[in-house]
Amino acid sequence: MRNTSLALRRAAAITVAAAAGLSLAAPAATAGPQAGKGAGKHDAPSIATKTAVAKGQYQTAYSERNDVLWAASAVGRPPVTQTALLKLDPDTLEVIDTITPPLVDETTGAREAVYGVEVDDENNTVWVTNTRDNGVAVYSQRTGEHLAFIPDVSHAREVVIDTRRDTAWVSAVNSAEVVAFDTDTFEEKRRVTVEGSRPAGLALEERSGKVYASDLNGDRIIEISPYKETVELHPAGAGAISVSLSKNGRTAYTANQTDGTVTVTDLRTSTVTATIPTGEGALSVRTDFRTGKLVVANRVAATVSIVDPRRGTVQNLATEANPNHVEIEDGIAYVVDKSGANADGGDFAYRIDLGH
Helix, strand or coil: CCCCCHHHCCCCCCCCCCCCCCCCCCCCCCCCCCCCCCCCCCCCCEEEEEEECCCCEEEEEEECCCCEEEEEEECCCCCCCCEEEEEECCCCCCEEEEECCCEEECCCCEECCCCCEEEECCCCEEEEEEHHHCEEEEEECCCCCEEEEEECCCCEEEEEEECCCCEEEEEEHHHCEEEEEECCCCCEEEEEECCCCCEEEEEEECCCCEEEEEECCCCEEEEECCCCCCCEEEECCCCEEEEEECCCCCEEEEEECCCCEEEEEECCCCEEEEEEECCCCEEEEEECCCCCCEEEEECCCCEEEEEECCCCEEEEEECCCCEEEEEEECCEEEEEECCCCCCCCCCEEEEEECCC
């Protein structure tokens, strides 16, 4: 969304599951450093802030241009009537603004529900996946205006933005596709199909423009080059649902939902070099480029793991139920859950200081 470059943002894992209704709630009690993303660093990772935000949280994405954390929330199964794109203060996690997606059915009150989210700071826009509506939408970061809805992306799940090549890549889980769009015109540029796959998480290697998709069906990683028609396939773990890269782009890490692990894959040799248990239902993984450590949300285990892939060590931090997504910026990990655990039955956001 950010670690070293805007283009290395990857929107991460969302499991489209039923959630309770959407509402904003007063912030819960917080603890730890609040002043600035780099403030109060210490050796051991810890939860610095825990704040009640909204029901049905799925993903977040940090905008460096605006110093805003965007969060997508949607509640329940179709027709989804409670959904919002939220602007959060990245230091306090308090809601700055709420954008309500447009109606798609006046009779039922269904709205264009938002799930995955990614920012394009070059164009000052925010892209969201409308998973239930099989499309993606684009909003203005400045005004919140709904700029476009782009259809024909079956069960759209995640977005990653390649600012160097003016391209937004979107995973289409149910059609075995990864689809590219022009970030200026919103026109489709390319559609890559891998038969039998279910592309889920996405990661971008900025320099080469290569896009990596975790394949839920094939327990593998799909590598797409902007300069080649064919794809390359790399091994991963069981139920690979989220993918992140090392700083040099030579190693891929997948969160494996089925076996609760993170797989380390050497992309040069296309071999798995390590499999590290993190927790049941590993759902979202991000890399802290400062330290090389990984942050993993374990949905079923209700933990966030801080993983050192070189040593194979794991530190677990407890959260409320169903942590759903991780975003990292400047030594801070942002995690959202779908716990329904606050006083209004809503969910929490966490600001985790990753230390040194």
